[in-house]
Amino acid sequence: MYVDSLVTVLILFKLTSVDGSHFRGGMITWKHTDNQQIDITYKLSFNREDEDHFCDVLDLVNGELIEGEGSLICYTGCSSISTTLSDMSYYCTDFNEEDKWTYGRRTVNVTLPRTSNGIYQFRYSSCCWVSLVEGGSNWSLLSTANITIREDIGRVNSPPTSSTPPVIRLKQGCYYSLTIPVEDEDGDTIRCRWANSYEECNGRCYSLSSIVLNKDKCVFSYNATGSEGLYAVALQIEDFPTDKAVQELSSIALQFVLHVYKSNESCEMKPLLETLQNSNDVVYIPVSTTYNQTIIARGYGISEIILNSPKEMLKSELSKYGTSNDRWYVNVTWTPTERDIGSHILCIMAVDSIRENVDKFNTTWSITAENTLATTDCTGEYTGNASRYCNSGGKWQEPAYTNCISKSMQHLRTLTAKLLSGDSVDTLVSTILEELENITNGNNGLRSGDLLTSSAVLNDIAKYVTEHKDTLTVGQIQIFGSLCDKLLDDSNHKSWEELNNEVMIIYQDMNASNRFCQCYF
Known part of the structure; x- marks a missing residue:
């Protein structure tokens, strides 16, 4: 027909x-083709920063097969519990640079051995989930197929199909009612349930906190009041011959990630x-x-x-x-x-x-018109203001923190001024270096204003030591060298780029370091 x-x-x-942990969800479904043959289709999402799962426009255009990792095994219905059906290579169909995910799919044809009940299960498991707020570690997806002829329709069952984005972004503090898209070629009743066994979900079983699932409508409601970060959802999509039936015809694994993020904008x-x-x-x-x-x-x-x-x-x-x-x-x-x-x-x-309204220093940038330079007060213990340009495409450029200086850094400038004035004791050098070391220990890097201030502090110390050679200790030179390494760390790369017009300060810092070393030797 x-x-x-x-x-x-x-x-x-x-x-x-809008690390070793890299799995972001997936789905395994199937379709009967002939006799004992079926097509198994799997969709997978991984961390794009993992080199084994990197995807770009060329991969999409050229249809490159990404090697992937692990194997799809026949968990039930084959000669052994670990019979390999296929490697898990896949074709990349989409990627996202901002959220750092790669998404792909592949269909493989397999011939299954005959069994008395015609039921088979396919499993994909390994380690590890991307870092999650709740649960995590190993992942596992398990789907079930029955390829016997159905009495009610006279052919092999067609399982339900579904599709979700690999990451769904939710504003923190907002209420959501999200429908899982499902469809069934046979017109069967479809229900959704939480994956609930080691084989189905391993390290990410059951629902996340405060989420409610309507199993009959495949709709889950969630009040995103929890911590910022990633949450995994692990579901089984199942079809039934009638509304009253309790035994499923097939079961399809579907897992994806919710990203709860902070925003001051309206939930609507x-x-x-x-x-x-x-x-x-x-x-x-x-x-x-x-x-x-x-x-x-x-x-x-x-x-x-x-x-x-x-x-x-x-x-x-x-x-x-x-x-x-x-x-x-x-x-x-x-x-x-x-x-x-x-x-x-x-x-x-x-x-x-x-x-993009919250940057890595947790500064919130409100909605701004195109071609506009926005300014806002510095956050936390910082004084001054930060600025950020919204370009003609409505996209934020990198923020500028040159005028943001922490109160701790300002205190150190007060101490170095006291040091150079002669109104101090020799141990003040060690005190300043140790406090500066504590301030620069953060993982997020320094704001550009603090980088400039750190350079000035080191320069002042070098000036003092030049005139007081006898007071220099091995410990002080070691801390000084360590501070230089921290200031040049990759975490400060963006802030140094922001200071491309402040080259003289950097030269002064380098000269200060040289004078410090000359004093010691």
Whole structure:
């Protein structure tokens, strides 16, 4: 029949504002093809900064196969519990530089041995989850297939399908009701439940704190009042022949990450999608016919439109739509082949630049008009003000902290002034160096204002030691050298770049170091 040569695409819209641990979730599903053969499709997400999972535009265009890691094993129904069905290499279908994830998929054809009940389970497990606020460590996904002929429909069951972005961003303090997109070719009843066994979820079982799952509607409600960070969700998507049935026909593993982030913006503020299709529309595409769609996102500073899509679907670069500054678009194209016959879910997520409103020093940058230099008071124990430019594309540039100086640093400048005035004791050099060492021990690096002040403090100490050679100790020179290393650490790279107009200060610091060493030797 003609309908057998059609590919159906369920379009769903998701709107959001925007170490050795690297797994970010995945899904394992299957499709019966012939006799004992099935196609197993797995979708995986990993940390993009892991070199084994790095993906860029060239990988997307060239269809490069990423090696991946580990193996998919036949956990039930094969000759042994560890029968390998496939390696876990995959084709990258999307990536995100800001959130540091790679997402990909692959379909492999396998021939299964005959069993008395026709039930098989496929498992993928290894270590480790990306660092999570709750749970973590090893991951495990387990999916179940039954390839016997169903009496009610006269053919092998088709399992439910689902698709979610690898990361869903949630504003801290906001309430969310999120629908898991699900579809079933046989029209079966679909239910969602928490993964709840070692085989299904290993280190990330059961629900995260305060989340509520409506199993019949596959909707979970969550009040994101917990700590900032990443939370894993591990679900099993199952189909049943009737509403009253208690025994599932199949079970599909679905795991993904929620990112709770701090924002001072309204919970209602989020981008909107404008397309020809509405949420949950079904599009029928004949095989070998090209599907084209323009996806338009409207909102403040749209930074990305993310697709969770079939492998061969192509997405253009994000571009401004017309002359409006708040509408952006991508074009998507896909030409399905006979291998693609069946249902596919296209999940679309729009991300706006509100995601960038908190920088690494926890300074909050409120919504700002394009081509505007924003200023704000320095946070914590810092005095002065910081500035940041919002460019013509509605994107934040790096903030400037040259005028932000901590009270601790200001105190050290007072001490070095006392040192140079002669109104001090020799032990004050050690006191200043030790306090400066404590201040520079943070992992986030120093603000540029504190880098400048640190250079001035070291310069003052070198001036003093030049005139008081007999007071210099081995411990002081060791701390001085250690401080130089800390100031030049990679964590301060951005702050040094910010100071590209303050080269003289750096030269003075280098000269100070030389004079210090000359005094010692």
